[in-house]
Structures are given as structure tokens and as C-alpha cells.
Amino acid sequence: MKENNMEKFGFTISKGRQIDYESNDRRIAEYIFKREPSFRLCIECGGCSATCTTGNLTKFSLRELHILIKRGENDQVRQNIRKCMLCGKCTLVCPRGVNTRNIVVLAKQAFQKSDEYAI
């Protein structure tokens, strides 16, 4: 209610931009770490994103999604991850042997389970 009034005056209360590491929910990340240990190996080179068809056409970056999951910034990931077509090119180019495709699959699973309060 209070916020709505503020908006009428042309003010909004902006949410901080910080990643709140303590408050963030990293269960999605933990779920993936357990099942796909190569998730830990990313060095943020961007090879996956460069080769990604989805990423070249829409605002979608696998590399960014990885880091967001690790930080527990799940809301951005949840929306975005649906764009992946699971073609697996990312996995082919990865110099660290990260199974990126499987990470997407596991992230989707994890989101579903968290919706069902299963993790």
C-alpha cells in the first residue's frame, strides 16, 4: 500500500543491486553440484555462449546462467533457462569438459522439484 502511494508521487523504492550472498537460495546450485560435478569447473571463457544458437538470437547466455545459479540468483535463471534447445554444442566446445547441457537439464529438474517443495 505504502509503495503504491510512493509510485503516485513518481518515486519507487529500488531494490539493491547487490548479490545478497547469505540470503540467496543456493539449493538449485547444490542440486546440480551433486549430480554434475563438472559444474564446478567453469572458468567463464564464454565458449559455450559464443557457439550457442539461442544466445546468438535472443538474450540468453549460458555462461551467465551458470554464474547466476552458483550465486543463487535463481529468478533470472528460471525464466531464461527455458530458451535452451538442448542441442549440446556448448558441451562440445567447452575447454574444461563441463557438461553444460546436463546442467541445463538438472537446473530444470531442480526448479520443478523446488516448486513441489521436494528439495
Place this chain on the structure above:
Amino acid sequence: MSKQVIIIGGGVAGLEAAGQLSKAGIEVSLIEKENKTGGHLNKWYKLFPDRRNSSEVKEYLDGITHHDGIKLLTNTTIEKFNRNKSHFSIITNEGKELTADAIVVATGFDLFKSARKEEYGYGIYDNVITSTDLEEMFRKGKIVLSNGNVPKTIGIVHCVGSRDEKVGNLYCSKLCCVTAVKQAIEIREHLPESKVFCFYMDMRMGGAFYEELYREAQEEWGVNFIRGKVSEAGEAIDNKLIIKVEDTLAGRPLKMEVDLLVLMAGMEMSEGGKKIAKMGGLNTGENRFFAVADHHYGSNRSNIKGVFYAGTCTAPMSITETISHARAAVSEVMDYLKNERK
């Protein structure tokens, strides 16, 4: 009778070891597979970080190996490696037998064969070259494309064959970054109208004056650095190369047309070294280089008493480090000959 040592490999490490050993009164047989000594130094034009001419270092090495105590055998490879207690004998490709009290292995490195990284198109597209090819162009004083034109935009790809599980090399070759910076500067020097872009994952400027050279590249030569691993190169109809990369700091995929693409090939255990390892029963590590007895205080010792390592046959090293490592090997050899050999 003075002691005899066989040195396998006449590159920087082998020459330095030969020079120091002969100074100490040891008789040295220096075996080199090519028709002249110098190894990779012969292919290089100028050296990082001070960009001095490589021939100056070669002159120094030639100077210290100009010694009666050194018997140089070029065009020579090893066919057999025998050990009888503390005595070694080697049979060369010409069937000659050499004997020694100790061996120094200085078989160096091979540059990663860039054609193995197919997605970059080396050996497929004419204007994709390696760091060595570029050095040759510098030596000739002519940087040109396959059609003879002068390149305007040049891309440099870091980590080709290094830090890459797909080619089986997990390690960092650690000197390609500074080589890229040096070569970027030299391209700008030769072609002041050109634009140079380095594509890197991490800039590893660990050596003395490397970071300063990196800064100079930005400040004085306007070299551009884009953080992202190039995922592929393709050729457009006008022979230009199109590269795809994620500009990771901008968070968006980036496409760029370049005239010339230079691949920074990493360092691998040499084929010659592999052969010696097999023949002599010498241990190699997961990275395929010779495994040293101890990483902290035994990096010149092998798993066989009397066999020592010098230089890049154990790990990627700069020339400075190689020379230091070769001198350390000599100190180990001297200690062994004096105190340990029975």
C-alpha cells in the same frame, strides 16, 4: 680420466648445460637431431619481454659451447639407451656407441599442432597462421596475407592447445599470453595502420616485466583485448575470416571479421622426449612432460639415478627459466659425479 656426460638435445637447455659442464672440466657429447643447434630459438625473431633479437641469445650460447670438451653430433637421434649399473651407453641412428657417466635429457618441447583444433581452421583457411608462422614473417620483414595484401585487422587467439581438455592438455603453457602481447606490439610496429585484437581467457603475465609489456601494448600501441575464448573461425566469400566469441565482459556474443588470425600454439612434450622416455624407462606425468623427482627441490632429477633433466622437457619455461634450470641440472650432475656415483 675426466668424466663423460651425454646431453640429449641441442636447444637452449642443452647448450647451456653443455657450456657449464665443459667449463667444469667434463667431457660432453651433445646430441642434436637437426642439422644445427639452437632449437626453437632459430625460428624466433625477437624475444619477450625486452624484444631483443633472438640471435643475441644464440650468440651467447654458441660462445659458451665453443669448447674443446664438447663433441657435437648433429643429425643424430638415439636408437638405444642402455644402463649398466652407473654406466650409460647410447647407440645413435648411425650405429655409433657413446658411453657416459651421466645423462642430461634436454629434449625440449614441440609446439602444439594447431590443425588439431579444427574449429580454428589452421591448414584449411590460408590466412589462419600460428605464432611461429608470424615470427617467420617478422624475420622476413613482411606481414602479408596469402594473396599478398597487407592485413588491416588481425585477431590473436590465446590458449590454442593449452587449458583445453578437448585436446588433452589441462595445463597452461604460460608463455603464450606474453608472446601474444609481444607479437601484437610487433604487428602494430610493422603495420601502423592495422588494428589488433587479442582474445584471451585470462591474461597470465607472471614473469618479470610481462605486465609492463601488457600495459605498453594498451598504452602505446592501442592493442585491443577482448575477454572470451574464440569458439570458431569461418571464411567469408571475400576470404575474410569470421570469428565467433563471447565478449564475456559485455555479456554478449560477438562476431568479428579479421584479415589474419594468429593462433598462440601452446607447448607440449616433444616427440623426441616421448621416445627417450619409453626407451629409457623415464617417468612422465599426466601432462606427458617428464615427471621430476620433486617439484620443489628436485626438478632436475629423474626416477633413474644419473639421468637428469634440463629445461622445457619437464614443463613450459621461458628462456630465462630454461637457462637457470639447465645450470641447476649441471650442479646436480656435478654433485652426482663427485659424491653419489658408485
